[in-house]
Amino acid sequence: MIRNIIFDWSGTLVNDLPAVWNATNYVFEQAGVNTMDLEQFRKEFFLPFEDFYDIHTPGVSIEQLDKWYHEHFQKVIHSVEELPYARDFLKFCRNQEILTFLLSTIHPEHFRIQSEANRFHEYLDHPYVRILNKKEKILELIDHHELNPRETLFIGDMVHDIETARQGKVHSCAVLTGYNQRAQLQEAEPDLIVEHLWELQKILQKYELDLIQSWTK
Numbered sequence: 001m002i003r004n005i006i007f008d009w010s011g012t013l014v015n016d017l018p019a020v021w022n023a024t025n026y027v028f029e030q031a032g033v034n035t036m037d038l039e040q041f042r043k044e045f046f047l048p049f050e051d052f053y054d055i056h057t058p059g060v061s062i063e064q065l066d067k068w069y070h071e072h073f074q075k076v077i078h079s080v081e082e083l084p085y086a087r088d089f090l091k092f093c094r095n096q097e098i099l100t101f102l103l104s105t106i107h108p109e110h111f112r113i114q115s116e117a118n119r120f121h122e123y124l125d126h127p128y129v130r131i132l133n134k135k136e137k138i139l140e141l142i143d144h145h146e147l148n149p150r151e152t153l154f155i156g157d158m159v160h161d162i163e164t165a166r167q168g169k170v171h172s173c174a175v176l177t178g179y180n181q182r183a184q185l186q187e188a189e190p191d192l193i194v195e196h197l198w199e200l201q202k203i204l205q206k207y208e209l210d211l212i213q214s215w216t217k
């Protein structure tokens with residue numbers, strides 16, 4: 001049975017794709033490199049973002065990139081919206097007494113502003129933000145909270161999320177509400193791919209939180 005859920009933030013609980021794409025292009029402009037259209041950005045953006053910027057803006061320090069990104073993101077942060085079904089899914093977790101975690105690269109200040117608006121932090125028992133490399137953090141998280149990996153599900157919209165789940169030996173569910181598209185996520189071989197959180201909620205309800213049973217039927 002699933003007793004713990006680890007959430008990604010961007011593309012899983014909120015739609016911040018336009019804001020992140022805009023801020024990234026602003027960084028590219030400051031660094032004097034070509035910007036990307038949205039389709040190209042969705043194809044090419046990956047985490048950890050240090051590795052992404054290493055390819056596109058080599059030689060620029062992470063501090064400088066961060067400064068540019070932050071100053072532009074502040075201007076577009078109010079375009080960030082909660083994703084459909086996210087709030088219901090978080091409430092469902094509460095009702096089912098599922099322990100909830102957030103494992104996100106999001107800047108703490110951006111998380112504060114966004115969760116002040118949507119109050120999602122009230123549904124997240126243990127938020128971990130500013131995690132630049134989730135694959136490195138997940139084992140520590142599992143260990144610290146003494147989670148049973150078989151009872152733990154990681155939900156995210158990017159290949160890095162699925163790789164993180166594999167690293168932690170927990171179940172993985174990819175959602176198609178975010179950055180990466182189905183073909184990219186399929187290659188990462190998550191246990192499950194759903195269109196959105198409502199589809200996952202229906203599966204969890206039907207099988208009374210027993211995900212493994214849902215795969216064998």
Ligand SMILES: [Mg+2]
Nearest residue numbers: 008010011157
């Ligand atoms: Mg994400």
